[in-house]
């Protein structure tokens with residue numbers, strides 16, 4: 001078997017092979033993410049070929065930017081289009097492509113890679129760990145009144161989340177550059193979020209609201225008329241209004257958009273897809289039980305390719321010192337690192353000091369964005385803590401300024 005980069009000339013072979021691996025057709029409907037592959041770049045795609053040059057496997061990366069805790073923006077290779085023909089599975093084709101991809105990324109100076117996993121059993125062995133999570137919030141419209149409290153001790157203060165802006169409903173096709181601009185501002189402030197390169201919007205590659213699937217868009221504007229948030233939605237036959245994504249990091253804007261969709265006529269329930277973890281909206285309902293969370297699952301998986309570089313890139317919010325003993329079985333590597341955090345910045349150097357925590361690189365990927373507590377992985381038996389207090393200190397250190405969240409599909 002041979003692995004080689006795809007060229008512009010055989011990108012169509014790549015696209016056909018990956019569709020055959022998934023049992024789908026390139027003409028699949030826009031709702032399912034049709035045209036996502038039009039955003040592929042030939043020089044970031046690889047084909048696995050048999051000895052007689054038949055294509056049997058595919059893998060690719062997108063060049064994304066990822067927002068880290070503290071707001072640092074770093075390059076992140078977004079692994080996608082991973083497939084092996086049903087006739088050639090469990091013969092090591094994926095493992096060979098993963099090795100090719102990870103060593104190639106490193107050779108190009110990239111230090112982290114991300115993906116969405118079709119099945120959770122596939123990628124841990126290659127050093128990826130789940131790092132952000134997603135869930136749905138379903139609100140029963142008849143019960144979902146908002147009761148916004150006033151700031152404590154200030155009877156004349158405006159209620160929390162008071163909105164001086166406005167909401168306008170547009171069709172997806174009428175939005176021009178608004179969505180791209182609002183999304184770009186949002187993702188820069190949201191840890192765990194990925195860039196959506198201009199090319200994606202221009203090609204309408206991906207899931208709604210990037211794709212051509214029809215959607216209404218509630219665009220929120222601030223008091224000066226500048227768009228600062230949007231909700232992309234559609235209303236189904238049974239009275240369920242589904243919001244694909246609500247894009248804003250401003251809680252008051254989120255509340256205003258929620259009020260708007262809850263006020264929509266002919267609606268029995270509102271389903272927020274990709275509802276951010278630990279979001280305050282539930283606490284703003286007069287009846288806490290009017291909202292039900294479901295569909296809690298992993299979303300973005302993270303793989304670190306250079307531990308010191310990755311740890312020094314993100315922002316930190318508590319001072320402290322930890323010795324991390326990190327195994328990378330897939331790449332056959334091992335490193336012991338002294339992580340020292342002072343005033344929001346980390347230093348990470350090799351050490352031979354006794355470790356506080358021993359962990360696999362996939363577990364470091366899971367805790368890296370602050371969305372998974374190291375102590376949870378200690379309790380699960382993944383991470384070993386070598387002294388009392390080490391897990392609690394790791395929890396305090398790795399926690400970010402805002403729960404990480406990613407809703408980009410790729």
Ligand SMILES: CC(C)(COP(=O)(O)OP(=O)(O)OC[C@H]1O[C@@H](n2cnc3c(N)ncnc32)[C@H](O)[C@@H]1OP(=O)(O)O)[C@@H](O)C(=O)NCCC(=O)NCCS
Nearest residue numbers: 021082083084089090091092093094095116117118119121
């Ligand atoms: C997932 C897929 C790419 C795996 O390719 P593959 O060439 O069969 O994988 P490999 O032979 O390199 O497997 C490596 C190891 O992972 C395991 N593995 C691979 N896919 C697995 C899966 N879906 N579930 C559980 N284990 C899996 C193999 O059993 C093997 O384990 P071992 O080393 O202990 O023997 C292939 O099954 C496929 O194309 N599936 C449909 C498309 C898809 O889901 N793609 C992933 C998109 S995120």
